Amino acid sequence: MFKTIEQSFQVSYRYKLFFTEGLFQVENHLFRDLIRSYKDEPVKLLFVIDSGVAEAHPSLKEEISTYCEKYATNLSHTQNIIVQGGEACKNGEEHVNQVLDAINDYAICRHSFVVVIGGGAVIDMAGYAAAIAHRGVKLIRIPTTVLSQNDSAVGVKNSINFFGKKNFVGTFAPPYAIINDTLFLKTLEHRDWISGISEALKVALIKDLDFFKFVEKNALKLSKRDMEAMQYTIYRCAEMHMHHIAQGGDPFESGSSRPLDFGHWAAHKLEHLTNYKIRHGEAVAKGIVLDVAYAHLTGLITEQDFNRVVSVFQNIGFDLSFPLDSDQEVSQLLKGIEEFREHLGGKLTITLISAIGVKHDVHEIDEDLMKEALNLVNEISNLKQFNFAN
Numbered sequence: 001m002f003k004t005i006e007q008s009f010q011v012s013y014r015y016k017l018f019f020t021e022g023l024f025q026v027e028n029h030l031f032r033d034l035i036r037s038y039k040d041e042p043v044k045l046l047f048v049i050d051s052g053v054a055e056a057h058p059s060l061k062e063e064i065s066t067y068c069e070k071y072a073t074n075l076s077h078t079q080n081i082i083v084q085g086g087e088a089c090k091n092g093e094e095h096v097n098q099v100l101d102a103i104n105d106y107a108i109c110r111h112s113f114v115v116v117i118g119g120g121a122v123i124d125m126a127g128y129a130a131a132i133a134h135r136g137v138k139l140i141r142i143p144t145t146v147l148s149q150n151d152s153a154v155g156v157k158n159s160i161n162f163f164g165k166k167n168f169v170g171t172f173a174p175p176y177a178i179i180n181d182t183l184f185l186k187t188l189e190h191r192d193w194i195s196g197i198s199e200a201l202k203v204a205l206i207k208d209l210d211f212f213k214f215v216e217k218n219a220l221k222l223s224k225r226d227m228e229a230m231q232y233t234i235y236r237c238a239e240m241h242m243h244h245i246a247q248g249g250d251p252f253e254s255g256s257s258r259p260l261d262f263g264h265w266a267a268h269k270l271e272h273l274t275n276y277k278i279r280h281g282e283a284v285a286k287g288i289v290l291d292v293a294y295a296h297l298t299g300l301i302t303e304q305d306f307n308r309v310v311s312v313f314q315n316i317g318f319d320l321s322f323p324l325d326s327d328q329e330v331s332q333l334l335k336g337i338e339e340f341r342e343h344l345g346g347k348l349t350i351t352l353i354s355a356i357g358v359k360h361d362v363h364e365i366d367e368d369l370m371k372e373a374l375n376l377v378n379e380i381s382n383l384k385q386f387n388f389a390n
């Protein structure tokens with residue numbers, strides 16, 4: 001015999017993504033209004049700033065202080081802490097502890113905010129720290145790269161890398177709000193300007209032919225840093241990511257399918273294998289083209305569609321080659337398939353496409369064919385091919 005008490009409740013989430021320019025210019029009320037909409041009294045704020053952003057925007061810290069002083073009735077500024085920018089901040093606990101220390105030192109509670117300004121890596125890391133401090137303090141994300149503005153910062157996940165595996169430790173924790181400020185994009189290195197476009201092509205390829213056509217048509221403009229083309233690319237990509245999270249039926253990924261990770265099994269493994277020398281978005285471009293090549297070799301898509309996908313990535317300026325030096329490294333890469341399954345749990349589900357704009361899930365990967373696909377991708381990128389017979 002047994003007794004049962006059943007528990008059931010629902011929690012709904014609502015958050016906004018704002019688009020602006022010059023967020024901390026005193027005449028811009030957006031940030032003040034956002035905090036005031038939470039509570040019309042001074043609210044404690046801890047700013048966590050990416051070191052790359054702090055370097056590229058030397059007056060940012062002062063602008064934040066001036067802004068908070070001007071709106072002191074709503075904004076109680078505690079400190080700006082600078083954290084290591086880039087993937088290094090996600091490797092190990094050191095940087096998470098730096099943010100936790102500051103949350104403790106400045107008595108940031110659940111009625112205060114951590115405001116993180118930076119690329120996707122810093123946002124993932126600081127978001128994780130905010131999610132575990134006091135079991136969750138509020139987070140405002142201010143993403144400063146293309147990839148973080150159109151993908152990584154608009155969702156519900158945060159993480160750090162552990163055991164040599166991408167995003168092994170982390171939580172699902174929706175933010176209070178996200179604010180995309182165009183001005184930050186102007187100081188990006190060219191590779192960071194380009195790399196985030198791969199996530200836009202990712203959603204376009206699995207969901208939206210028209211968006212693919214837009215990126216295809218504007219590939220050259222995007223490669224030449226045309227801000228208007230980039231703004232639409234970011235807007236549409238972010239919109240599609242947010243729509244998928246809210247309407248896709250699995251915001252906290254308890255199933256085994258994760259279409260927004262199209263191209264990511266290889267990307268995550270390659271990031272690790274290259275010791276994070278390549279950016280996430282650069283690895284995603286390679287991973288997508290590899291899976292599209294595989295889809296072509298299995299007969300899912302035409303050669304014409306395959307070439308079309310390759311051309312758009314190349315016209316934007318992506319290097320699609322896989323910089324692997326040995327057969328062992330290729331085997332390592334292929335281990336990414338099982339690691340990808342393990343991360344989500346359940347049955348292997350790899351998203352491919354059956355046409356541009358149409359996703360197609362498969363539950364098995366033919367490794368020999370995947371190796372052929374790898375050679376095909378390296379061939380079109382003029383890189384040496386592997387002789388798998390050795």
Ligand SMILES: NC(=O)c1ccc[n+]([C@@H]2O[C@H](COP(=O)([O-])OP(=O)(O)OC[C@H]3O[C@@H](n4cnc5c(N)ncnc54)[C@H](O)[C@@H]3O)[C@@H](O)[C@H]2O)c1
Pocket residue numbers: 050051052053056084085086087090118119120121122124144145146147148151152153155156157158159184185186187188189192195196279280281
């Ligand atoms: N949480 C998610 O759902 C999710 C989704 C996709 C990707 N990600 C993660 O996002 C990370 C990649 O993010 P990323 O592509 O933004 O790269 P990044 O965060 O590594 O930043 C790249 C470099 O740009 C610098 N930088 C940032 N903003 C700048 C600016 N405005 N001007 C000049 N330099 C600037 C950084 O200091 C860093 O050196 C990866 O760790 C990836 O796993 C997370």
Ligand SMILES: [Zn+2]
Pocket residue numbers: 151199264280284
């Ligand atoms: Zn990604």
